Amino acid sequence: MESIRGRGDRAEAGRSSMDDLWFFQVVASNETLTAASRELGCSLSVVSKRLTALERRLGARLVRRGPRRLALTSEGRRYAARTQTILDQIRELEDSLADRSAELRGTLVVESTIGLGRAHVAPLLGEFAADHPRLHAQLHTSELPLRPHRRAFDVAVHVGAPPDSSLRMRRLAANRRVPCAAPSYLAERGEPAGVEDLAGHNCIVLRENEGDFALWRFGDASGPRHVRVHGHLSSNDGDVVTDWALRGRGVIMRSEWHVAPYLDRGELVRVLPQVPTPAADIYALYGGDEHVPQRVSRFVDHLASGLPRRLAAPGGADVPR
Template sequence: MDDLHFFHVVASNETLTAAARELGWSLPAVSKRLKALEQRLDVRLVHRGTRRLVLTSEGELYASHLEAILDRLRELEDLITHGSGELRGSIVVQSTLGLGRAHIAPLLGEFTARHPQVGIQLRTSALPLRPHRHEFDLAVHVGLPPDSTLRMRRLAKNRRVPCAAPSYVEQRGMPERIEDLAEHDCIVLRENEGDFDLWRFGDARHPRQVRVRGRLSSNDGDVVTDWALQGRGVIMRSEWQVRSHLDSGALVRVLPGVPTPPADIYALLSDDVHVPRRVSELIKYLAAHLPRRIGP
């Protein structure tokens, strides 16, 4: 294995132990190879003495550029070996939990059925994106990303809406103003980073917000929705996740006359890497088929 492939594996893992496991090597062998690479380049690529693998600034630079080199090399080899232009290679996709399970996973399955030489690894997580770690080729994210350096393409329109079960409204009453939510039991979704309990309303020109409180919170959107269906409180959820419950009457819209800002669904890519054709084709496929799955 050449140095480019070796360090790509190292930079893509949380620890040297995980990298050794992926490579099928012993940990001492990985450490020795990494030390030899650093000596050849005359720079330190990885900080020692940390529990997690942390790249130096030189390591970050090396990792970001070698990923583009490896992708272009694979595409060149595919073009030479398979002149048909068939899509080949692997793609790592990261998505939020609920959306990943309900819609992204089925679409990825369809895509691999159409392109049998493409392999896809789907990682679902409620944790915030870490693009500097180069952990994914493509991330599917609800709402604008916190990192402005990422390239993005909108896959589908979406917005978050407040809602509650009829039994909760019957017991506690229907909020009439945004400020009324502060006196209600609100169920908070602790997903990604930011102010979990700060609910936003209005639009870009007239933004409004309220800090809510309640006894229940979770990082799992399905759990939060189930609590609302049981009449435990008010939730703020994406339209795609609660539309069927609103249509059936299991949930009712709270403050229906008050607009909420968009929370569109985006495909995110690192801005400093070459985008392989298999990834760009996957983005086109998601943009073409995700709206029909989540639309009314």
């Protein structure tokens, strides 16, 4: 008969393996080991030693450590993908066993861009967490574009066409990117009469993704138009770009959800209002598996109800629930 100690050793090994799965998901979802160490709440040396020990145990190199960011090897990508699947299945199993009438529990990880995350997703997640005190809610904001292949979230709030059809998606609110400028800038430089005139204006560029951020798009699917803009100011921070525009530094192309309060107050003026711009609607993205945990589906419902209400409020202010 197997000894109690033998069964205990096997149980301990199982817990260690599960901890490794969770640990590597955190590493794989961050750009650097330093960022992973902050999320894990331990030192960089501890993370580095644990990753080395995991690679030694598996007999495979999972990560290439670069001076600026880490890169997953082919083995690391495969391990991260299977790890995510296993962790999702465990959470789904626990959720399916829970009493449907009971309070939500477990961990809900939400990802968003910084601007939308601070202004609207954070308050809505705070409301949801207050209604479900046994739920542990986390919000991760980033200036980087969504990377579905490194999915370490339960729900991602994404502006624009979703990048990965393997994920479920739900449209939360209508949105467009619109060009605008301060009245003081337009008084000095004049208003552009057509899209082509923007090439002669000082356009402030937001470097918010890995695409061609200096190519501003107009029209719709049936008649797309674009213009390459130029200017002496650019940033990867949407709030910085908007502040420059408010100070009369140039023309910006920003999401309606972001600039609507300034347009309502006359601090910014819509440029080329007669020219349509492509939709950049706001979506919730979440797991594509058949079973969606209650904490995920109910939070997506909360977003779908609360986000349009907040965006429609005068000045983008908080509104009562």
